[in-house]
Amino acid sequence: MHRRTSLPVPTEHASRRGFLVRIIQATYAVIGATLAFVVGGAVVAPSFGRRETMWLHAGDVTALEEGLPLPFTLRVARPDGPSEVVDRKVIYLVKNGNEVRALDSTCTHLGCRTRFNPETKLIECPCHGGVYDVNGNVVSGPPPAPLRPLGTRVENGQVMVQV
Amino acid sequence: MRNLLDWLDSRTSYRNLVRHLLDEQLPSGTSWLFTTGSIVTLLIGCQFVTGLGLTMYYVPSPKLAFDSVRFIMDGLPLGWMLRGLHYWGASFLVVATVVHMLRVFFLGSYKAPRELTWLSGLSMLLVILGFSLSGYLLPWDQKAYWATTVTINIAQGTPLVGGALANILRGGADLGALTLGRWFSAHVFLLPALLVVLIVSHIALMRKHGISGPIEPASGPAVLFFPWHVMKDTVMMAVVFASLITAAALFPAHLDEIANPTDANYIPRPEWYFLSLFQMLKYFPGPLEPVATMIIPGVAIGFLAMLPFLDRADGRHPLRRPRRMFTAVMFALGIGVAGLTGLGLADRPPNKDRNDWGLLPIAGMQIATSEDNTCAHCHVSGGPAAPLSFTRITKDNEWLLSHMADPMVIAPGVRGPHEDPPPVMSRFSAQAAVAYLKRVHAGDPVPTNVTATVKLAALTYAETCVKCHRISGEGGTLGPDLTAVGRRRPEAEIHAFIEDPESLMGEPSVMPAFGKLLKPEQIDALAKYLASRK
Numbered sequence: 001m002h003r004r005t006s007l008p009v010p011t012e013h014a015s016r017r018g019f020l021v022r023i024i025q026a027t028y029a030v031i032g033a034t035l036a037f038v039v040g041g042a043v044v045a046p047s048f049g050r051r052e053t054m055w056l057h058a059g060d061v062t063a064l065e066e067g068l069p070l071p072f073t074l075r076v077a078r079p080d081g082p083s084e085v086v087d088r089k090v091i092y093l094v095k096n097g098n099e100v101r102a103l104d105s106t107c108t109h110l111g112c113r114t115r116f117n118p119e120t121k122l123i124e125c126p127c128h129g130g131v132y133d134v135n136g137n138v139v140s141g142p143p144p145a146p147l148r149p150l151g152t153r154v155e156n157g158q159v160m161v162q163v
Numbered sequence: 164m165r166n167l168l169d170w171l172d173s174r175t176s177y178r179n180l181v182r183h184l185l186d187e188q189l190p191s192g193t194s195w196l197f198t199t200g201s202i203v204t205l206l207i208g209c210q211f212v213t214g215l216g217l218t219m220y221y222v223p224s225p226k227l228a229f230d231s232v233r234f235i236m237d238g239l240p241l242g243w244m245l246r247g248l249h250y251w252g253a254s255f256l257v258v259a260t261v262v263h264m265l266r267v268f269f270l271g272s273y274k275a276p277r278e279l280t281w282l283s284g285l286s287m288l289l290v291i292l293g294f295s296l297s298g299y300l301l302p303w304d305q306k307a308y309w310a311t312t313v314t315i316n317i318a319q320g321t322p323l324v325g326g327a328l329a330n331i332l333r334g335g336a337d338l339g340a341l342t343l344g345r346w347f348s349a350h351v352f353l354l355p356a357l358l359v360v361l362i363v364s365h366i367a368l369m370r371k372h373g374i375s376g377p378i379e380p381a382s383g384p385a386v387l388f389f390p391w392h393v394m395k396d397t398v399m400m401a402v403v404f405a406s407l408i409t410a411a412a413l414f415p416a417h418l419d420e421i422a423n424p425t426d427a428n429y430i431p432r433p434e435w436y437f438l439s440l441f442q443m444l445k446y447f448p449g450p451l452e453p454v455a456t457m458i459i460p461g462v463a464i465g466f467l468a469m470l471p472f473l474d475r476a477d478g479r480h481p482l483r484r485p486r487r488m489f490t491a492v493m494f495a496l497g498i499g500v501a502g503l504t505g506l507g508l509a510d511r512p513p514n515k516d517r518n519d520w521g522l523l524p525i526a527g528m529q530i531a532t533s534e535d536n537t538c539a540h541c542h543v544s545g546g547p548a549a550p551l552s553f554t555r556i557t558k559d560n561e562w563l564l565s566h567m568a569d570p571m572v573i574a575p576g577v578r579g580p581h582e583d584p585p586p587v588m589s590r591f592s593a594q595a596a597v598a599y600l601k602r603v604h605a606g607d608p609v610p611t612n613v614t615a616t617v618k619l620a621a622l623t624y625a626e627t628c629v630k631c632h633r634i635s636g637e638g639g640t641l642g643p644d645l646t647a648v649g650r651r652r653p654e655a656e657i658h659a660f661i662e663d664p665e666s667l668m669g670e671p672s673v674m675p676a677f678g679k680l681l682k683p684e685q686i687d688a689l690a691k692y693l694a695s696r697k
Contacts, residue, residue, distance in 0.1 A: 020390040027397045031404050035209065038248060039216035042239040056545035077549035081220065082227055082234035083557070084549040 192381030271479030521635030527599025
């Protein structure tokens with residue numbers, strides 16, 4: 001910063017000036033940080049909010065067929081910001097002997113909704129040709145991982161799924 | 164870093180600009196009085212930043228506006244603080260702007276050649292009042308709705324163009340979604356753009372003519388703006404900012420119940436800075452109304468606008484000739500505004516006590532939270548509707564009442580093909596349940612430890628008395644308001660009155676004798692509860 005020659009006693013002046021500049025900067029930093037904390041906190045917080053999981057009744061064991069992934073629609077109500085929404089989430093239930101497994105129908109590649117093809121007995125993704133077997137394992141195509149398994153338990157013949 | 168800045172400077176010469184902005188020479192004797200403008204700048208900055216945060220969540224639609232403000236306050240960490248800062252910032256800003264204007268007035272800083280600086284400042288004051296006015300419609304609570312109704316009706320009183328003006332402000336014949344949309348747009352786009360233009364011109368003009376400095380020029384060398392005067396600005400800004408944070412933390416912004424256009428009993432009151440105008444309306448009834456709404460404010464603003472052109476003689480001292488006259492007018496204006504504001508404050512209806520739930524919401528609480536309530540058939544995890552814990556009130560009263568009376572008709576597709584209709588909630592129960600949900604959604608603290616007597620009184624009230632009698636803002640208005648009936652009558656008298664009003668009054672009464680219609684314990688409970696209302 002260029003100082004004017006007309007100002008008195010340059011050296012003492014300069015140190016006092018430097019001190020004031022520090023205080024000014026510090027004050028603005030505190031005001032700015034306070035505002036950033038309040039506004040930034042409110043803006044960023046929902047981005048990192050955790051979704052609560054719940055156990056929902058998906059279907060009855062008697063409705064399942066051995067080794068066939070059948071689609072079931074779950075109604076998942078959740079708050080949506082200031083609003084509320086009831087999502088419809090499609091899952092597959094597969095019975096293998098006494099064990100029932102639930103698979104998320106969302107393709108692990110880019111999130112399209114997969115379909116079970118009864119002729120080929122494979123789960124297919126219509127978007128980029130991903131193919132999974134009845135247990136959700138990748139058979140071919142771009143998906144990087146098997147279909148996501150969901151927590152499952154059977155109570156009194158009812159299949160409960162964790163979403 | 165240094166090299167990078169050097170490179171940037173070589174391409175943009177930004178250091179010249181910074182030097183030009185900071186190395187202003189101020190007249191000797193420039194005092195703390197000249198920090199008022201910086202305070203206004205700080206507060207405008209705060210409003211911009213907090214407004215940015217609020218806009219990210221606010222939804223300008225009557226169905227969601229209220230819930231989105233609720234969500235900001237309850238659903239976001241420090242969201243209440245964010246809204247508090249914006250809410251209090253508005254009041255601080257009005258005060259700071261007026262203080263700045265008074266400073267400019269008393270030091271005669273508006274005199275030639277600074278007429279346009281004064282006018283741009285006055286325009287900014289009006290824009291800031293425009294912000295305040297458009298801002299408090301946005302939460303869509305009772306205050307928002309009714310205060311805006313009054314504002315628009317005032318505009319409607321404008322001679323000749325009133326009807327058209329009101330329609331433009333409302334976006335149609337009724338206050339509703341279209342109104343909210345245009346006021347929101349004005350509040351977040353139009354007015355900020357105007358304000359930025361005005362700020363830039365105001366500061367550019369201030370720099371062009373230099374600041375006016377003390378009334379009598381002081382001897383001594385000029386002072387550099389940075390850091391010597393900026394230090395004073397900074398101290399004042401820090402004090403004001405700390406006060407703003409304190410106000411927002413200690414007195415969180417209030418949110419009334421959701422706007423209810425059918426509520427004929429809400430008494431609207433504007434924010435304090437419009438209270439003087441509101442109060443003045445009371446003294447100019449009927450055809451004289453434009454005197455209070457147009458002529459007096461118009462003359463006052465006209466006087467302020469003309470001031471630098473009227474006051475052209477030399478001499479800046481406010482108490483010496485020839486400025487004495489203007490100072491007297493300004494004092495009269497100040498006393499008028501302050502006096503009317505004071506009268507308005509004294510005349511305010513008492514705030515609704517958020518802990519006083521009356522009886523209807525208590526009855527509703529029993530209905531909505533009881534074990535066998537039918538809401539939970541659908542409002543349940545995995546059900547067709549969201550659980551009550553996060554259901555929002557996005558529909559009007561009529562919808563809510565009909566929905567509770569017969570949920571299946573209102574929400575098509577919910578009833579299965581061979582299902583019998585569920586037990587239907589009576590209109591009275593629905594009314595009570597709606598009253599309860601509204602209290603909960605307004606964030607009023609839910610009462611605990613409600614005694615069995617009060618519960619019985621509440622259910623009885625919700626089935627019978629509510630038709631004619633009002634308690635704490637809910638209920639009919641055919642009969643007297645019972646909010647403070649305990650002050651007027653002892654328990655025994657209330658008891659006898661409910662049983663047989665005619666025998667007590669000795670004349671025919673509209674109110675039926677409930678001695679045969681209600682059970683003795685119901686009358687006992689009602690009389691006991693009502694006597695306790697003082």
